[in-house]
Amino acid sequence: MAVISKHKSAGFKVLGIETSCDETSVALLEVRGTTQPPARGTRYAVQLLHHETATQIPIHRRYGGVVPEVAARTHIAEVIKLLERADIFASEKQGFDAIAVTQGPGLATALRVGIEAARTLAYLTDVPIVGVNHLEGHLASAWLVPENREHWRFPVLVLLVSGGHSELVLMKDFCSYKVVGRTRDDASGEAFDKTAKLMGLSYPGGPILSRYAAKGNPEAYGLPRPMIHDPSLDMSFSGLKTAVRNLIHDLGPKVPEVLPDLCASIQAAIVDVLVNKTSRAIMAYKPKCLAVVGGVSANPHLQAELRKAASEHPGLIMLEPPKGFYTDNAAMIAAAGAWRLAQGKKDDWKKIDAKPELDL
Amino acid sequence: MRMQRTAYRVPRNSVKRDGRKAEIRSKEGSRAFVVPEVMAWSGVAEYVSELLRPGTVLAISGELGAGKTTFIQALTKTLGIKKVPPSPTFSLMRSYRLPKTFNGIRRIIHVDAYRFDDERELVVLDLDEELADGSSVLVIEWPEKMPKWLKKKKADLVQMEIA
Numbered sequence: 001m002a003v004i005s006k007h008k009s010a011g012f013k014v015l016g017i018e019t020s021c022d023e024t025s026v027a028l029l030e031v032r033g034t035t036q037p038p039a040r041g042t043r044y045a046v047q048l049l050h051h052e053t054a055t056q057i058p059i060h061r062r063y064g065g066v067v068p069e070v071a072a073r074t075h076i077a078e079v080i081k082l083l084e085r086a087d088i089f090a091s092e093k094q095g096f097d098a099i100a101v102t103q104g105p106g107l108a109t110a111l112r113v114g115i116e117a118a119r120t121l122a123y124l125t126d127v128p129i130v131g132v133n134h135l136e137g138h139l140a141s142a143w144l145v146p147e148n149r150e151h152w153r154f155p156v157l158v159l160l161v162s163g164g165h166s167e168l169v170l171m172k173d174f175c176s177y178k179v180v181g182r183t184r185d186d187a188s189g190e191a192f193d194k195t196a197k198l199m200g201l202s203y204p205g206g207p208i209l210s211r212y213a214a215k216g217n218p219e220a221y222g223l224p225r226p227m228i229h230d231p232s233l234d235m236s237f238s239g240l241k242t243a244v245r246n247l248i249h250d251l252g253p254k255v256p257e258v259l260p261d262l263c264a265s266i267q268a269a270i271v272d273v274l275v276n277k278t279s280r281a282i283m284a285y286k287p288k289c290l291a292v293v294g295g296v297s298a299n300p301h302l303q304a305e306l307r308k309a310a311s312e313h314p315g316l317i318m319l320e321p322p323k324g325f326y327t328d329n330a331a332m333i334a335a336a337g338a339w340r341l342a343q344g345k346k347d348d349w350k351k352i353d354a355k356p357e358l359d360l
Numbered sequence: 361m362r363m364q365r366t367a368y369r370v371p372r373n374s375v376k377r378d379g380r381k382a383e384i385r386s387k388e389g390s391r392a393f394v395v396p397e398v399m400a401w402s403g404v405a406e407y408v409s410e411l412l413r414p415g416t417v418l419a420i421s422g423e424l425g426a427g428k429t430t431f432i433q434a435l436t437k438t439l440g441i442k443k444v445p446p447s448p449t450f451s452l453m454r455s456y457r458l459p460k461t462f463n464g465i466r467r468i469i470h471v472d473a474y475r476f477d478d479e480r481e482l483v484v485l486d487l488d489e490e491l492a493d494g495s496s497v498l499v500i501e502w503p504e505k506m507p508k509w510l511k512k513k514k515a516d517l518v519q520m521e522i523a
Binding site for chain 2: 021058059060061071105106107108109110162163164182183184185186187189190194197198238239241242244245246356357
């Protein structure tokens with residue numbers, strides 16, 4: 001493997017590129033102590049050398065009004081700009097030893113932008129390229145926290161909760177995953193956003209709802225906890241959305257004055273379901289570590305309730321939520337890429353393509 | 361599990377609240393259904409599935425919580441698709457293969473335009489390209505967000521309203 005770029009530090013650098021849906025992000029992650037791809041079974045220190053995410057405006061909004069080809073070119077220009085700011089093209093400065101790019105799941109047109117940039121770089125530099133599952137990236141976001149790496153022991157149970165996903169994943173080893181529970185309809189992040197919309201809260205509804213909830217009484221309104229008694233580890237939130245819709249209809253003009261109580265009750269219902277299913281999963285699979293990742297993992301009430309649930313299982317370590325890496329980003333993709341490379345996985349730049357329906 | 365003392369309980373199993381009305385308009389005419397509860401969508405799903413051909417655009421309207429995704433889950437089940445489609449609100453678009461070709465259809469493309477603020481944003485989905493394979497049906501939630509594109513599809517349109 002010819003490494004064209006010269007680097008000052010003795011580490012293996014993974015360039016991560018993420019363009020699966022709304023975010024465009026680039027990161028450079030250094031695996032310390034080796035200039036070769038990480039080896040299986042070895043513990044490494046890692047350092048994030050660079051990490052940048054482009055504007056938070058959703059991808060479908062950025063290029064409205066232009067034809068698909070122009071939109072794609074504009075998106076690629078954005079990726080290139082991010083790469084330039086990571087000093088990727090200045091070979092005396094940083095350089096990289098491998099490329100990790102999100103292959104799926106996501107929007108095909110958005111995924112392809114990252115993949116095309118990654119393939120081109122792989123072709124030009126002759127470094128290994130590895131396609132990463134975006135969901136696996138979220139699992140790896142927990143691994144970016146140094147204390148978590150200290151405590152990392154398999155099996156790790158991960159609650160992945162975001163706007164688009166709500167899953168319980170059992171990690172038996174790096175790159176060895178079993179989805180043990182998932183939402184049957186709305187994701188938990190979506191439940192936050194849509195109930196917020198029903199109450200007239202502006203975007204982004206989830207965090208705003210959470211702030212109001214902190215001042216309200218979670219037992220003011222008896223909202224359903226869908227599927228909480230169902231023995232499976234699957235979840236459902238669309239019934240909650242309908243109940244909130246009906247409740248708001250009943251409250252009519254009173255909604256603004258009872259907003260904190262409403263928000264608190266909604267948040268409690270969503271968190272109760274998540275914590276209940278996580279607890280069941282802990283009892284069923286007896287993991288050594290518990291992690292929570294994804295946009296919703298930033299929710300303080302969810303964090304607190306999960307800690308409480310984890311403390312009921314002596315010996316179970318609750319890993320720190322990955323602050324700064326909750327939402328989609330390239331640092332987690334670079335980390336998952338390092339995992340894959342350590343397992344000896346890699347892809348062919350000539351053949352790698354988007355997989356919009358990829359699953360764990 | 362915590363005990364709840366509640367000041368207000370949302371009435372459960374209220375037929376008036378759980379029930380929905382579905383109206384379907386297609387080349388075959390107009391047809392209305394009363395759906396008493398969440399589990400009762402299969403009859404409507406069977407009727408709608410017979411209206412589908414490659415290139416059909418099924419546009420489903422209804423408020424937040426009306427039952428659009430729930431109906432689509434019943435529809436994909438009727439078509440033999442094993443995977444239960446979750447809500448594509450954040451992903452914008454998902455597609456599902458039929459295990460057996462039905463009426464020439466091999467794939468359902470499920471789009472949710474909820475997050476669009478402007479119709480031009482759907483450029484990123486490349487829908488015309490997706491339908492060009494000649495064996496796909498497009499199901500759209502929140503079609504009100506893309507009126508101009510749907511106008512072009514008048515000949516292939518099946519409209520459904522859930523209230």
